[in-house]
Amino acid sequence: MAKLYHVPLSPFCRKVRLSLAEKKIECELVEERYWEQSAEFLRRNPAGKVPVLRIDGRTLSESAPICEYIEEKYPEPALLPKSAEARYEVRRLVAWFDDKFHHEVTSKLLYERVNKKMMSAGYPDSSNVKAGARAIKYHLDYMTWLLDHRRWLAGDVMTLADFAAAAHLSALDYISDVDWNRSEVVKDWYAKIKSRPAFRNILTDQVSGFPPPPHYADLDF
Template sequence: MARLHHVPLSPFCRKVRLSLAEKKIEVDLVEERYWEADPDFLRRNPAGKVPVVRLDGKMMSESAAICEYLEETRPEPPLMPKDPEARYEVRRLVSWFDDKFHHDVTSKLLYERVNKKITGQGYPDSRNVKDGAKAIKYHLDYMAWLLDQRRWLAGDVMTLADFAAAAHLSCLDYISDVDWNRSAVVKDWYAKIKSRPAFRSILADQVSGFRPPPHYADLDF
């Protein structure tokens, strides 16, 4: 069985969890307090970051590299298209969410509201929270524009791009920071993706001191 060292409200960990679950790989979840710089954990990943997964006798880190490895070693069901241009679009969008969306939104909402409290780094920076709340509107509008033209974010089939986006949004939804009324097409997309079996363990997550809204685990919103 695979073993994943993770943090429940990490979008990068959630992206890997979704990929593992979609490919029906059983995984033992180990919650890791990475900020404590435990020597055993640092031996697994000297960068001191999660996710870290043990699979096929190997210890692997970095969510993008892990997901690419899963795709290459467990190609069914596919989360990357075969066409090079389509693969590029998936990679572009994964990078968009893990880089730009993370910088603009996740780090300013989730990290300020939750991570600072959990890691004992003080109180949220109100300016960062305000900037994140403003930026998420732009990103939701961009997603709506994509979904007006496509069935899924990167094209006509679900891909890793959808999991990357859903990983970030599910973390933010846990703390009620997503305005699902802003776009019906984005809300429909999220309802569709969170109803997949791969999402079950994520929707069951509970973080001490933080209670999700009633709709969080409701497949019908």
């Protein structure tokens, strides 16, 4: 069985979890306090980051290449389309959420509200929280534009781009930082994706000291 060293609210870990679950790959989850930089964990990944996936006798790190590895080794059901052009668009959007969205939103909201407390790293920086709350509106509007033109974020079928976006938004939804009333089309997209069997374990996550809101695991909001 595969083993994933993870943090429950990490969007990068969630993206890997969704990929594994969609492909029905059984995986043991091991919570890793990566910020403590234990010698054992650093042997698994000298970068000191999660996720780290142990699969097929290999130890893999970094969420993007992990997901690509899973896709190449376990191609069904496909999370990357066949054409080079369509794959480019999926990879572009994965990078958008894991880079731009993460820098402008996730790191400003989730990390300030949750990670600092977990790491005993002080109190949230209110200026960062306000910046993240402003930035998420722009990103939700961009998602609305995409979904007005497509069935899913990258095209007509669900792909890794949808999982990357849902990983970030689900982590933020756990702390009630997504205004679902801003866009009905984004809300409908999220309701559709969080109703998938692959999402079940993520909706049962519980983080000590941070209970989720009642709507978090409600498939109908």
